Amino acid sequence: MERELALLASRARSPRAVELWRRVVAANPQDTAARCNLAALLPPEEAVEAYEAVVLMSPPEDQLEACHSNLAGLYVRLGQPARALEHCVGGREGRYNQNVALRQLGRQAEAVDASWEFVGRPKALVGRTVVCVKWGKKYDAGYVNRLYRAVSRHTDATRFVCFTDDARDVDAECKELPPQRFLRGWWLKAYLFSSEAGLEGRVLYVDLDTVVLGPLDEFFEVKTSSACVLGTDSLANERRDGGYNSSLMLWVAGNFGGLIYDLLSEDFFATLANAVYKFDHWLEMLFDDLPTFQDRLPGRVVDYVEDRLPPAGASIVVFPLHPKPHDLVDQVSWVRDNWR
Template identity: 30%
Template sequence: MIKQVICINWGTKYGPRFINRLYAMVARNITPPFAFTCFTDSTEGVRPEVDCQPLPELDFVMPVNTKGKWPKARLWSERLGTLEGPVLFLDLDLVITGNLDEFFTYGGPDEVILSRNPAKPFERVGQTSVFRFPVGKLVSLQKTFLANPQAVADEYRYEQRFVTRNAPGGVDLFPKRWVQHFRYQCMHTFPLNLFLTPRLPKGTKIVIFPGGVHPEHAIQGGWVGREGWSLWQHLRGLNRKHKDGSRWRYLRHYMKPTAWVRDAWRE
């Protein structure tokens, strides 16, 4: 059976650079045959191996002042372009560090399976940066969401919590070691982050980058808005005004350049 990988792109935040790198990482880490489909509002600059299909149309007003990526609700339609059966969704800004084949054989083909969310250790909530689902299985979620998008977003805040709590038949979670959160599970805690390069835990297949830190930031080191800063530059900026808030938060927001991210995040 062909392995179906999908992603979604809208606006200009990511675009072809991220799409093309994601395709290349998938191709290097999967056993053919596979298909890679990007649902996007622009095909300009996207490499020809990517099957670009239009964003599924939905008539709704996006929730405001919520942190979840609610445009992903487009993926919950009864039909998803020309695709059928189980698909593995990947965020555009993740890094693939191991073989993906087991993501397609874990559990049953009719199950909804999410990666684990280390940001909520005391709440069994999945992470939709990496998740597998059969096309059409989540249409009931879409109907509930479209009936009152703002109310759903206000209640659940994040679309991944909404999926975890309401997917028909419930959800399963991929093994913990397969998907790691860069900030929470790869970066060292203060003060070790000042001296040690972020680690790649053994057995990791995918590293996700929620929260504003992208692979490019990890490659350059420093932090968002301070890309490429040395430790000395970082410490010198401690007493300046900055958007990190407290000095404690500022000190935690530093990382050394990470070569393993550079080696993986490429075409």
């Protein structure tokens, strides 16, 4: 009888509803449905405690999903977006709350990516993609996340994809690298040029050990129907002219580079690896006159060479040798300010 009265009071929005539901819960503390009905009537702080208690009781699936959804919404209202994300477990309400919580945390790009992942990104919008490769243990997820955040700060309407063999703790969209028994390290860049990689439009590859300082839009606007790479002429670490450095590459997916990967069968690579050490040299074997960023965007890309001042006008600093960005964050202010 008391339960029926509580239901009627709730529907009538009677002030007595809270008292009646408290009685129902007191009479049967394991009644998770009653606990949920009571929580829905409480002030936010009390409601959070009530819903959290129900979650710990392992209620039926529909009640559990509703509790998580309500908790996410309450934590958003209370200004605790990190806690809200813990309860965004699926469903429409979960996605709504995830969108709001991520934006409250300053992770708008991640919220946008999550929405597109759910609804399906129209091909018309897949025009610009930044890609990176994380393989093995040389670089951890922090390197990917810092690059992802830097790209988000310096360009709009750009997709970011990390190709990796270990997506744990990576905030960006990830694609799994295929199991390659013979390609390792920088040679895995070749896979990005394959049809299997599923890339479209203009693609900008960026090495993980890169610091982004300024706008990136102009890199996508370089006039080329094929590709653009770093030239070796102005890179102090290369000590050679006329070559390519693959720390930064732009290409038009589908229009360029299929042979870069397609020629690398296991048997062929076994022979090639006895003559060619670097992926850069493989590019030079295939293409003898690619445009370079130094020619198309003078001064926008530089390499780090013991320079403790912010490179004037540069948008990208590459670190092909040592030190790496993580070695410099405590010593060089512009690295610390931008590699975050």
